[in-house]
Amino acid sequence: MANVHFGTDGWRAIIGEEFTEENVVRVIDAAARVFKEISVHAGRSGNHPGTLYVGHDCRLNAHQYAALAAEVAAAQGFTVKLTDRYCPTPALCWTVAHDDEAVGGIILTSSHNAAEYLGIKLRMADGGASPKEFTDKVEEAMVAEPASERGAYEEVDLMTPYLEALRSMVDVEAIGKAGLRVVVDPLFGAGRHYLADMLRGMNVEVCEIHNAEDPTFEGLHPEPIPPWVDEGLAKVKELGYDALFITDGDADRIGAGDSEGNFVNPHRIITLIVEHLVVDRGQKGRVVSTITASAMLDRMCRMLGLDLVSTPVGFKWIYGEMEKGGVMIGGEESGGIGIPEHVKERDGLLMALLLCETMAQRGKPLGELVNDMFAKIGKMEFTRQGLTVSDEQMKRFREETVPHYETDEVAGKKVVGYDRRDGVKVLLEGDAWVMMRPSGTEPLVRIYAEAETVDEVNDLLRVAERIVTQGE
Secondary structure (H helix, E strand, O other), rough: OOOHHHHHHHHEEEEEOOEEHHHHHHHHHHHHHHHHHHHHOOOOOOOOOOEEEEEEEEOOOOHHHHHHHHHHEEEEEEEEHHHEEEOOHHHHHHHHHHOOOEEEEEEOOOOOOOOEEEEEEEEEOOOOOOOOOOOOHHHHHOOOOOOOOOOOOEOOOOOOHHHHHHHHHHHHHHHOOOOOOOEEEEOOOOOOOHHHHHHHHOOOOEEEEEOOOOOOOOHHHOOOOOOOHHHHHHHHHHHOOOOEEEEEEOOEEEEEEEEOOOOOOOOHHHHHHHHHHHHOOOOOEEEEEEOOHHHHHHHHHHHOOOOEEEEOOOOHHHHHHHHHHHHHEEOOOOOEEOOOOOOOOOHHHHHHHHHHHHHHOOOOOHHHHOOOOOHOOOOOOEEEEEEEEEHHHHHHHHHHHHOOOOOOOOOOOEEEEEEEEOOOOEEEHOOEEEEEEEEEOOOEEEEEEEEEOHHHHHHHHHHHHHHHHHHH
């Protein structure tokens, strides 16, 4: 029996090792019973507790695992609707949020993890990520022996209504008249064909790469960051197109590139989109981002008179702010950006469309838009790394470094403050910062740094590595 544990957003394991039919049944049976408990508490009948939607990405045998999940969930009395093909996580979330009978959603995906992984994400009735309280109950409800009961489900088209909703979120006419040319790289994930075909339907010239049905992903990790984006960056530079859009394994995250093959990281994407929503669309509202957000976003919000709310790492915290209302946009440094007007979840496809709208309405390719933004608020560089640590190093880091680390300067930069809500973030002069944060599921400490130059970032990361590994 695997020790199933839900991390920041779901449970993931290697297919054929811990990710087996037996463990899928155990997880889904427990999740369905917790969904049912919530539904009955809300006044629904235990015999007909509502509807659950089930989706899946492009992993090996993902549809078969999803069908098994649908049968197990249906045994608890739910009306279960299974996607008829692979779908992005935001497609499932949007569908759940727009069905009054829906109690929640289940998607079989391993997001940005390597091809040999598969996992399960659970979504609430409004399409948002399941909070820790919910997944804790699922873990507690799990039993050793897989349930034997099965029920009937219905296969449905989740994609057509969702894609129509995406089109309604942007100025299709402006995009169609702009003569845009873009490269799309879905990294073999659940965004393949959907984004490219939708853009072609808006009169955009599209070159799509890594779009074959290949569950090995050709060894690529479907994560929209270097080095996995390098082929897309080379292609957009070769063609001289206006932009590159990259989505991850379940298409809820985005990365981008400009016509010169420069990577446009999520910090720059969300900052640019915030400006577009306010300046070009006249929107207002709170902006929510995780503790790892760029100083550029803070500068942009101050320039536009917007409130910026900071949360711990994980989109579930952003979702919590969205539940309170008044949020215009929320995002995290890993590329997950969402607009609650659409759904309280990340959506890489929508972000690509909004970047197209920005380019179309301003008449400039992505690289020029980014440079214009730098001219207004300054340019910051950012890098994230993962450090594998020993049990002893992790213990020291958690018990000593996180609560007690203090210093006057880091890599020659004066310390101006600390934030210990999620690991320890050291705030430095000139809006620079360095952060060290332990993983909740792996023997890993993630280190982050932002400063005005790449050399300064690398200096900060070297110091952070010594602090984590040597306790300096």
